[in-house]
Amino acid sequence: MAKNSYLPFKAKILAKYQQTELDWTYRLECQIQPIAGQFMEVSLPGVGECPISISDFGDGYIEMTIRRVGQVTGGIDKLVPGDYLFLRGPYGNGFPLESFYDKHLIIAAGGTGLAPVKSVINYFYARPELLQRCDILTGFKTPNDVLFKCDLDKWAQTFRVEVTVDKLDEFGNLEVIANSCSRRTGLITALIPDVEIPSLEDVRVIIVGPPVMMKFTAQEFLCRGLAKESIWVSFERKMSCGLGKCGHCKIDETYVCLEGPVFNFAQAQTLLD
Amino acid sequence: MGYRFTAAAFNQLLESLREKYRVYAPTLLKGKGKFSDTDLVGYAEISKIEDVVFNQKSYFSPKETFYPVTQRLFYFNENGFSESVVDEKGMIVFLRACDIQAVERLDKIMLENGPSADYYYERLRNKLKMIVMDCQESFDSCFCVSMGTNKTENYSASVRLENGVYLSDVKEDIEGLFAFHGETIEVSPKFVESNKQSVKVPENLVLESVAANPIWEEYGSRCIACGRCTVVCPSCSCYTMQDIFYDDNPKCGERRRVWASCQIDGFTDMAGGHSFRRNNGERMRFKVMHKIKDFKQRFGVHMCVGCGRCDNACPEYISLAHCIDRLGKEEAENRG
Ligand SMILES: Cc1cc2nc3c(=O)[nH]c(=O)nc-3n(C[C@H](O)[C@H](O)[C@H](O)COP(=O)(O)OP(=O)(O)OC[C@H]3O[C@@H](n4cnc5c(N)ncnc54)[C@H](O)[C@@H]3O)c2cc1C
Ligand code: SF4
Numbered sequence: 105m106a107k108n109s110y111l112p113f114k115a116k117i118l119a120k121y122q123q124t125e126l127d128w129t130y131r132l133e134c135q136i137q138p139i140a141g142q143f144m145e146v147s148l149p150g151v152g153e154c155p156i157s158i159s160d161f162g163d164g165y166i167e168m169t170i171r172r173v174g175q176v177t178g179g180i181d182k183l184v185p186g187d188y189l190f191l192r193g194p195y196g197n198g199f200p201l202e203s204f205y206d207k208h209l210i211i212a213a214g215g216t217g218l219a220p221v222k223s224v225i226n227y228f229y230a231r232p233e234l235l236q237r238c239d240i241l242t243g244f245k246t247p248n249d250v251l252f253k254c255d256l257d258k259w260a261q262t263f264r265v266e267v268t269v270d271k272l273d274e275f276g277n278l279e280v281i282a283n284s285c286s287r288r289t290g291l292i293t294a295l296i297p298d299v300e301i302p303s304l305e306d307v308r309v310i311i312v313g314p315p316v317m318m319k320f321t322a323q324e325f326l327c328r329g330l331a332k333e334s335i336w337v338s339f340e341r342k343m344s345c346g347l348g349k350c351g352h353c354k355i356d357e358t359y360v361c362l363e364g365p366v367f368n369f370a371q372a373q374t375l376l377d
Numbered sequence: 378m379g380y381r382f383t384a385a386a387f388n389q390l391l392e393s394l395r396e397k398y399r400v401y402a403p404t405l406l407k408g409k410g411k412f413s414d415t416d417l418v419g420y421a422e423i424s425k426i427e428d429v430v431f432n433q434k435s436y437f438s439p440k441e442t443f444y445p446v447t448q449r450l451f452y453f454n455e456n457g458f459s460e461s462v463v464d465e466k467g468m469i470v471f472l473r474a475c476d477i478q479a480v481e482r483l484d485k486i487m488l489e490n491g492p493s494a495d496y497y498y499e500r501l502r503n504k505l506k507m508i509v510m511d512c513q514e515s516f517d518s519c520f521c522v523s524m525g526t527n528k529t530e531n532y533s534a535s536v537r538l539e540n541g542v543y544l545s546d547v548k549e550d551i552e553g554l555f556a557f558h559g560e561t562i563e564v565s566p567k568f569v570e571s572n573k574q575s576v577k578v579p580e581n582l583v584l585e586s587v588a589a590n591p592i593w594e595e596y597g598s599r600c601i602a603c604g605r606c607t608v609v610c611p612s613c614s615c616y617t618m619q620d621i622f623y624d625d626n627p628k629c630g631e632r633r634r635v636w637a638s639c640q641i642d643g644f645t646d647m648a649g650g651h652s653f654r655r656n657n658g659e660r661m662r663f664k665v666m667h668k669i670k671d672f673k674q675r676f677g678v679h680m681c682v683g684c685g686r687c688d689n690a691c692p693e694y695i696s697l698a699h700c701i702d703r704l705g706k707e708e709a710e711n712r713g
């Protein structure tokens with residue numbers, strides 16, 4: 105008999121940090137060893153379950169950054185350190201970190217898309233010698249939506265970090281954004297023509313964000329002459345199981361929860377919902 | 378081994394089987410038809426062979442017997458989780474050759490896809506013994522021969538009603554009871570060799586071209602996204618999780634899974650208002666491609682077994698069989 109993969113385990117909330125009005129990062133006591141880019145199914149018994157990316161992890165803990173948008177995420181929002189969440193996973197493939205070794209890595213993240221790549225950035229931040237260079241481009245709706253401000257500041261010590269917002273907040277204020285990053289207004293796609301690319305063959309790109317953002321950002325990189333095979337994206341789909349059974353995440357013969365959520369763009373481009 | 382049973386002998390067989398098994402078969406469900414005074418054929422537990430409907434195709438498929446519409450996964454309270462329990466009895470299900478082929482399709486997704494077998498599916502599937510009902514002639518809307526699903530070897534026993542007696546080919550005698558109650562005789566099960574309609578499943582479909590085909594717009598204008606076609610389908614397996622808590626104590630409740638349909642609103646809804654395939658025609662394209670392309674690409678066999686139930690169930694008279702043929706012809710023309 106197979107083991108019961110649906111029964112979640114209990115994980116204590118060790119800490120909770122506010123990112124924006126809607127987003128909080130939860131540090132959970134947990135022994136799993138995930139791969140950057142994988143996700144968990146997070147439960148609140150009586151309310152439901154939903155897929156959430158692991159935004160960071162370390163010895164004995166994982167972090168998830170959760171936006172309050174509905175039933176489950178709304179319930180989680182009310183929890184405080186010492187309370188428990190219920191988890192199963194990790195699921196999905198994660199990013200192929202080794203394919204970025206010795207390359208010029210460009211990460212383009214829109215909004216909450218920064219969460220699944222945060223651990224990728226931290227991995228290389230701790231081992232900068234593994235990359236030729238690294239550009240981090242992030243785009244948010246307004247300055248109040250910027251996630252991981254302290255981390256952006258920290259990363260900017262080693263990598264080139266650019267933050268752009270679609271529009272300014274009501275005070276016309278850009279200062280709330282991390283200090284040491286280059287700050288602009290406009291769409292993330294507008295940052296791409298200015299990225300310095302000394303050697304096209306060495307570039308590898310990760311794009312994560314809403315579907316439209318990923319599509320247009322990828323197009324910009326293709327315009328710069330990049331091969332499709334040099335680009336990776338991470339998909340979000342409705343998911344009820346994470347196990348290849350419920351069918352919600354299926355596109356063509358591909359299951360996003362199994363073969364994804366990270367796809368090489370050469371494949372991602374052919375997937376037709 | 379083959380056996381012959383009078384109705385009385387078969388009923389004694391059923392009575393003995395029922396000590397350790399629940400026996401399910403297609404029966405006439407009174408008042409469950411499209412209109413309140415009509416009946417339809419669906420699955421229910423039986424105690425006598427006369428309850429089994431042999432001369433019609435069941436409206437619902439047998440999958441609900443071992444993959445229930447709503448299945449409790451576990452209960453929870455302040456102290457943690459406890460797994461739902463299953464009936465100790467085994468399960469014997471009367472079904473057709475195409476239905477058995479469909480069980481094999483469900484096995485592919487539920488047992489083989491992903492990192493491990495589905496615990497709750499496997500738990501009931503392991504209890505399942507199948508009795509194939511011979512098809513002496515094809516019903517309207519069947520196209521099993523085209524799908525290569527008109528025959529099976531995968532059964533414990535077969536059964537057919539012939540001149541008032543029941544004839545059974547037994548591959549795995551359950552508790553030796555067929556031999557005990559039956560009279561030995563030569564029997565081979567009968568499967569249909571032709572249907573009233575045949576369907577040509579197109580090979581080498583190119584997805585971009587299929588998606589651009591205007592037939593989906595037409596289907597989209599007819600389909601009302603009711604999901605009946607997927608509910609009655611023996612090889613559809615999608616589900617959604619659902620939590621409920623009990624009114625008298627909100628800290629206690631259960632997690633269930635319920636059948637879901639790619640044809641119905643909400644199947645792909647995500648937070649932030651994103652959803653895919655908003656148009657009913659796109660959903661139809663998604664379903665048809667799964668049935669005759671995607672599944673085979675992944676598992677080597679077509680998901681559709683040609684039972685024709687979706688054609689019978691659709692209130693808008695949309696026929697999958699016609700759709701497949703039409704798509705094949707148009708795509709062949711498009712390729713020139
Ligand atoms: C691989 C993956 C990784 C993810 N990672 C993250 C992450 O790191 N952080 C994160 O915050 N999110 C992440 N998500 C998204 C997250 O899973 C969803 O935000 C979550 O499922 C929302 O669940 P909920 O119960 O709170 O919302 P729900 O209550 O299910 O609501 C979802 C949306 O549907 C709407 N809705 C709900 N009920 C109805 C109704 N009856 N009628 C109409 N509309 C309705 C709501 O308004 C809301 O917009 C990820 C998703 C995937 C697939
Ligand atoms: S004919 Fe329709 S109901 Fe029967 S297996 Fe094919 S898709 Fe399912």
Ligand code: SF4
Binds near residue numbers: 601602605690691695
């Ligand atoms: S049964 Fe007919 S109308 Fe209903 S979802 Fe299926 S194709 Fe559409």
Ligand code: FES
Binds near residue numbers: 343344348353360362
């Ligand atoms: S999430 Fe259920 S099949 Fe992928």
